Amino acid sequence: MTHLEPDQIAELKAELDRQLARLVKSMAVTEAALEPVLLDQTAVGRLSRIALLQNQGLTKNLAQREQVELALIQSALERMEQGSYGACVECRETVPFERLLVFPEAPTCAGC
Numbered sequence: 289m290t291h292l293e294p295d296q297i298a299e300l301k302a303e304l305d306r307q308l309a310r311l312v313k314s315m316a317v318t319e320a321a322l323e324p325v326l327l328d329q330t331a332v333g334r335l336s337r338i339a340l341l342q343n344q345g346l347t348k349n350l351a352q353r354e355q356v357e358l359a360l361i362q363s364a365l366e367r368m369e370q371g372s373y374g375a376c377v378e379c380r381e382t383v384p385f386e387r388l389l390v391f392p393e394a395p396t397c398a399g400c
Contacts, residue, residue, distance in 0.1 A: 290371060290372070290373060290374045290375065291374055291382045292373070292374045292385060292388075296385055296388075297368065297373065297374075299389075300368075300373075300388055300389070300392045301365070301368055303389075303392045304361055304364055304365055304368075304392050304393065307357075307361055307392070307393070308358075308361050308362075308365075311354060311357055311358055311361065314354060315351070315354050315358070318347060318350050318351045318354060319351070321343075321347045322344070322347055322348065322351060357393075360393040360395065361393045363393070363395060364392060364393040364394075364395070367395075374388065376395070376396045376397040376399075376400050377395045377396055378396050378397075378400035379396075379397065379399070379400055381397050381399075382397070383396070383397045384397075384398075
């Protein structure tokens with residue numbers, strides 16, 4: 289069903305597995321950074337509190353992006369198992385190997 293050669297699929301699966309392993313490590317660090325921090329209000333200045341709040345906001349945004357990336361990688365791996373990997377989920381046209389090399393979790397072709 290796929291236009292990809294077995295060695296191409298193996299190469300892309302290895303890349304997805306690498307990305308997944310890196311993401312899992314990153315998510316653990318992000319999760320630890322999201323833990324509440326207790327500040328001694330008398331010892332920490334106003335600017336330090338503002339900086340901490342900004343960092344927490346950035347970390348929450350990072351956690352959300354990591355969740356999206358995780359879903360894309362898991363979906364790509366599922367499509368590989370189902371034999372539909374490499375086909376656009378919108379129009380069912382083939383996604384070129386070159387695009388998948390750059391963005392292996394891509395669910396759609398460049399047009400969609």
